[in-house]
Amino acid sequence: MDFDRALEEKIEYTESCIDRYLPREEGFAKKLVQAMCYAMRAGGKRLRPLILSETYVLFGGTGEAAEPFMAALEMIHTHSLIHDDLPALDDDDQRRGQKATHVVFGEAMGILSGDALLNHAYETALHSFDLAGSAEEISRAAASLQILAAKTGIGGMLGGQSVDVDCGGNAADGAMLEEIYLKKTSALLEAAFMIGSVLAGAAPAETRAMEQVGRKVGLAFQIQDDILDVTGSEEELGKPLHSDEKNEKKTYVTLYGLQEAAGQVERLSKEALEILRGAGRNGESRDFLGELIRRLITRKK
DSSP states (O other), X not given: OOHHHHHHHHXXXXXXXXXXXXXXXXXXXXXXXXXXXXXXXXXXXXXHHHHHHHXXXXXXXXXXXXXXXXXXXXXXXXXXXXXXXXXXXXXXXEETXXXXXXXXXXXXXHHHHHHHHHHHHHHHHTTHHHHOOSHHHHHHHHHHHHHHHHHHSTTSHHHHHXXXXXXXXXXXXXXXXXXXXXXXXXXXXXXXXXXXXXXXXXXXXXXXXXXXXXXXXXXXHHHHHHHHXXXXXXXXXXSOTTHHHHTTXXXXXXXXXXXXXXXXXXHXXXXXXXXXXXXXXXXXXXXXXXXXXXXXXXXXX
């Protein structure tokens, strides 16, 4: 498998799915939509929808059932980035190599565009019912919507963000920091792996296993982000360096040091790959996901 070529093709497909579900820039709320689309079209790894799509194929899924959820998941992720950059939170002026949304459109529109993307994500996910052709497919879409809501809400991404804000970015200890990371970052990756498997008709035990893959990959991904904030370059990251230090936030690096943090990334990634090794029915998709996880370990941006 030519991974780089396959990745490029899959990202192009993912981008087309996302673009298809973006609202039109027209009407009295045109500026709001422009802010939403500005953030959505800023690029990024498209990691979550890509994983969702590939997990769907891994478990034998065919057709368009995954596409609304692919777009919805990236909208939810982008909503979180818009709000993370606001002055009340991380107060960052750059995102994905361009000016942050609130810098271009103003703080009020930054808040509203994030809210609108979160709501539009659910409007988009509901299109999955239009694509369902049987009672079983309707049931899978409903189960996937429940996962999306749970992993986004109080018990997931938003809950983790609230704990991070409440402690002022200074987790009391490693256990609290890990809980924040599992909610803020792992939750949406868990959703990607789970929704892809559910839509394809995977067994409950298989879906739970994929949730664990997402949990471990998400935690490793966030720890690697901490490492890059110290060791990366602003050009590669597309955002200011030492943002965590500026905001006096505790991270895996500040608590455990670079060496221990790097060791955790390696351990978690190996555990995720071990679970993935026996999963699904499509070997090509399994190999692709495995290589994708490996590259996340050594990424520079």
